[in-house]
Amino acid sequence: MADEFTVTPWEVTGDIDYDLLQKKFGTTPLDDALVQRLSKYGEVHPMIRRGIFYSHRDLNVVLDQYDKGNKFILYTGRGPSGNTHLGHMMPWIFNKWVQDTFDVPMYFQMTDDEKFLFKDLTLHDTGNMAYENALDFIALGFDPEKTKIIVDTKCMHKLYPVALKVAKKITFSTAKAIFGFENSTNIGQIFFTAIQAAPAFLGTEEYGKQMPCLIPCGIDQDPHFRACRDVAPGLNYPKPATMYCKMFPGLSGADKMSSSDENATIYTTDTPKAVKKKVGRAFTGGKSTVEEQRAEGGNPEVCAVFKYNYCMFEKDDKKLEEMAQKCRNGEILCGECKMCLTEKINVFLEEHQAKREEAKDVIDSMAFDGFKW
Amino acid sequence: MADEFTVTPWEVTGDIDYDLLQKKFGTTPLDDALVQRLSKYGEVHPMIRRGIFYSHRDLNVVLDQYDKGNKFILYTGRGPSGNTHLGHMMPWIFNKWVQDTFDVPMYFQMTDDEKFLFKDLTLHDTGNMAYENALDFIALGFDPEKTKIIVDTKCMHKLYPVALKVAKKITFSTAKAIFGFENSTNIGQIFFTAIQAAPAFLGTEEYGKQMPCLIPCGIDQDPHFRACRDVAPGLNYPKPATMYCKMFPGLSGADKMSSSDENATIYTTDTPKAVKKKVGRAFTGGKSTVEEQRAEGGNPEVCAVFKYNYCMFEKDDKKLEEMAQKCRNGEILCGECKMCLTEKINVFLEEHQAKREEAKDVIDSMAFDGFKW
Numbered sequence: 001m002a003d004e005f006t007v008t009p010w011e012v013t014g015d016i017d018y019d020l021l022q023k024k025f026g027t028t029p030l031d032d033a034l035v036q037r038l039s040k041y042g043e044v045h046p047m048i049r050r051g052i053f054y055s056h057r058d059l060n061v062v063l064d065q066y067d068k069g070n071k072f073i074l075y076t077g078r079g080p081s082g083n084t085h086l087g088h089m090m091p092w093i094f095n096k097w098v099q100d101t102f103d104v105p106m107y108f109q110m111t112d113d114e115k116f117l118f119k120d121l122t123l124h125d126t127g128n129m130a131y132e133n134a135l136d137f138i139a140l141g142f143d144p145e146k147t148k149i150i151v152d153t154k155c156m157h158k159l160y161p162v163a164l165k166v167a168k169k170i171t172f173s174t175a176k177a178i179f180g181f182e183n184s185t186n187i188g189q190i191f192f193t194a195i196q197a198a199p200a201f202l203g204t205e206e207y208g209k210q211m212p213c214l215i216p217c218g219i220d221q222d223p224h225f226r227a228c229r230d231v232a233p234g235l236n237y238p239k240p241a242t243m244y245c246k247m248f249p250g251l252s253g254a255d256k257m258s259s260s261d262e263n264a265t266i267y268t269t270d271t272p273k274a275v276k277k278k279v280g281r282a283f284t285g286g287k288s289t290v291e292e293q294r295a296e297g298g299n300p301e302v303c304a305v306f307k308y309n310y311c312m313f314e315k316d317d318k319k320l321e322e323m324a325q326k327c328r329n330g331e332i333l334c335g336e337c338k339m340c341l342t343e344k345i346n347v348f349l350e351e352h353q354a355k356r357e358e359a360k361d362v363i364d365s366m367a368f369d370g371f372k373w
Numbered sequence: 374m375a376d377e378f379t380v381t382p383w384e385v386t387g388d389i390d391y392d393l394l395q396k397k398f399g400t401t402p403l404d405d406a407l408v409q410r411l412s413k414y415g416e417v418h419p420m421i422r423r424g425i426f427y428s429h430r431d432l433n434v435v436l437d438q439y440d441k442g443n444k445f446i447l448y449t450g451r452g453p454s455g456n457t458h459l460g461h462m463m464p465w466i467f468n469k470w471v472q473d474t475f476d477v478p479m480y481f482q483m484t485d486d487e488k489f490l491f492k493d494l495t496l497h498d499t500g501n502m503a504y505e506n507a508l509d510f511i512a513l514g515f516d517p518e519k520t521k522i523i524v525d526t527k528c529m530h531k532l533y534p535v536a537l538k539v540a541k542k543i544t545f546s547t548a549k550a551i552f553g554f555e556n557s558t559n560i561g562q563i564f565f566t567a568i569q570a571a572p573a574f575l576g577t578e579e580y581g582k583q584m585p586c587l588i589p590c591g592i593d594q595d596p597h598f599r600a601c602r603d604v605a606p607g608l609n610y611p612k613p614a615t616m617y618c619k620m621f622p623g624l625s626g627a628d629k630m631s632s633s634d635e636n637a638t639i640y641t642t643d644t645p646k647a648v649k650k651k652v653g654r655a656f657t658g659g660k661s662t663v664e665e666q667r668a669e670g671g672n673p674e675v676c677a678v679f680k681y682n683y684c685m686f687e688k689d690d691k692k693l694e695e696m697a698q699k700c701r702n703g704e705i706l707c708g709e710c711k712m713c714l715t716e717k718i719n720v721f722l723e724e725h726q727a728k729r730e731e732a733k734d735v736i737d738s739m740a741f742d743g744f745k746w
Contacts, residue, residue, distance in 0.1 A: 113533070113537055116537055116541065117537065117541055123537065153530075153533060153537070154530070156529035156533045157526075157527070157529055160526060160533070161496055163561075164486055164489055164496065164526070164561055165496075167490065167559055167564070168489065168559050168561055169559070170559060171556060171557050171558065171559055172545075172554065172556050172559070172563060173556035173557070175560050176556075181545065182545075183545055183546035183549075184544050184545070184546065185544065185545050186540055186542070186543060186544055186545070187540045187545060187563050187566070188536075188567065189540075190560050190564065191540070191561065191564035193560070194560060
């Protein structure tokens with residue numbers, strides 16, 4: 001029987017069954033006991049409470065180490081293929097919470113090489129995008145003292161020796177089994193997973209001691225870190241732990257926000273007018289007439305506007321539940337919800353855009369090993 | 374019918390039929406007309422006259438450009454997996470002649486990454502070997518102003534962007550067809566050809582203009598440069614030209630000197646005593662008794678001692694022919710020939726070893742883009 005969805009680091013399509021995906025990938029549910037354990041370190045982030053970050057590998061192992069006084073290094077990344085949208089920001093916001101909660105150093109890898117290899121883009125394009133995307137990342141408030149940005153083509157002197165060690169341990173048949181490579185796959189694409197693995201081990205090289213690593217990211221990246229974890233023991237590196245989130249939905253109702261549908265995608269540089277227009281066209285769970293909606297209520301489960309509140313814009317669980325209840329009861333109409341969300345997004349973006357400008361003053365200081373942007 | 378020899382960048386075994394190899398690879402004979410043309414630039418090197426450098430790709434194209442005033446950049450390399458032996462030196466000596474004759478800049482690539490990926494060596498091992506091998510290269514007298522040494526892991530900031538462009542154009546099926554990769558091949562090995570291609574195009578990047586490139590090297594390296602030449606037009610780089618030599622023979626009579634047979638291999642750091650011992654044990658074309666040899670003569674065609682004179686140690690064609698004639702006529706015995714070759718090698722090595730020490734003073738200045746050894 002054919003799968004009804006596809007999730008790889010380079011393609012996310014279809015209606016994703018996240019429980020099934022977790023089973024296929026072999027990752028572990030982030031269960032109540034683990035959420036309880038996390039609450040010891042501070043208020044648990046809404047993205048955990050709401051099951052957006054829902055799966056992991058060895059999070060408990062990294063916490064055991066942390067409890068013994070061995071801090072981990074935080075690692076996430078971005079493939080700079082276009083402007084930053086809210087879907088990219090979601091896991092970064094979560095990473096910011098992890099850094100604040102555990103007071104840990106961080107690597108942010110920008111895979112300009114990957115996007116060059118997998119897309120119809122030049123290295124000039126992906127390099128420019130790396131700079132633009134990094135501004136959004138920095139604007140979220142990561143500690144400039146503790147956070148280093150890696151742009152692959154600019155940091156190869158440090159990444160390549162580690163990537164070589166990884167690559168020597170991964171055969172073509174293993175890579176093919178994990179990523180589904182074909183004869184038409186280019187040889188850079190085949191090698192690339194070794195580059196994405198490198199920052200997971202870089203802490204151990206840079207700090208000169210066994211440095212645990214925690215990688216919070218989209219679950220679509222698990223194939224990379226599965227390969228990375230498999231080779232770690234043979235290289236005498238700690239196996240990196242991971243935390244995986246679901247994809248941020250598109251305004252169209254699609255399971256993943258994607259730049260291929262610009263009208264259903266909110267970019268960090270969008271104007272208030274553009275946001276209003278895009279949210280105004282969002283797919284909702286409403287009925288076709290006001291009368292029906294008042295009488296029968298709407299369905300927040302399928303509503304993109306509700307999902308945006310759920311994922312990012314309504315942190316208060318009570319208010320969120322009220323919102324859902326009012327919708328189901330027909331007490332609130334889609335237009336009102338859209339207006340309310342537009343307002344929230346625009347407040348967020350106004351502040352973000354200001355911080356994004358300020359980020360230009362610190363971006364040089366956050367370049368890993370002092371590379372020149 | 375199975376081939377009786379194997380020649381790839383990583384394996385040379387069997388009795389090599391160099392004409393057949395040329396046909397299989399699709400390279401062009403370095404014919405009389407081209408040798409004649411080369412003689413316009415200066416005295417043709419014995420390795421050309423004697424058919425040791427015997428095959429090429431587009432040498433005429435590079436010479437056409439040269440005649441128009443467009444100098445090429447010279448490029449050859451070394452996989453630093455062990456101490457330098459005479460077999461490694463042979464093509465370098467030829468490259469020195471090319472640099473002197475055409476007054477051109479040069480890149481010397483040391484593939485410490487390749488040897489790490491293909492052999493049971495650490496990056497520490499291959500890095501140390503790169504340094505030791507570079508001393509031998511420099512000792513041959515390359516112009517320190519015009520010659521830059523590239524150690525792959527130390528020059529990735531410049532090589533990787535070019536390698537990415539190459540890699541994007543080479544599919545797995547192409548690489549498999551050229552190199553015979555299998556499922557057990559590691560993903561670093563699959564990518565590596567893009568790294569070896571990079572210096573062929575680096576001149577164009579560094580000089581900011583279309584820079585023709587000439588690569589004199591062993592014919593076992595042709596698969597790499599076939600791939601490299603195929604992608605050049607699509608990347609707007611000039612197709613590099615190549616000149617290929619036969620393998621330097623082992624003292625045992627094997628077609629290729631190899632570190633796997635230490636007693637049949639003369640290293641650049643060998644003592645006079647070691648050389649005497651190794652040459653003393655060499656495979657020759659002599660008869661089993663003095664009487665037989667005097668009566669029937671020997672066979673220089675199969676004699677390793679004669680081959681050493683032919684390839685490297687007797688530059689005078691007349692003297693070489695006399696030597697062969699005396700052997701065939703039984704006028705000279707193997708012991709005499711061995712003593713004579715021992716003397717020549719030791720004179721060469723004494724001078725080489727002194728220059729090798731001096732090389733330590735200039736090796737830093739020859740590091741590409743100022744990398745630290």
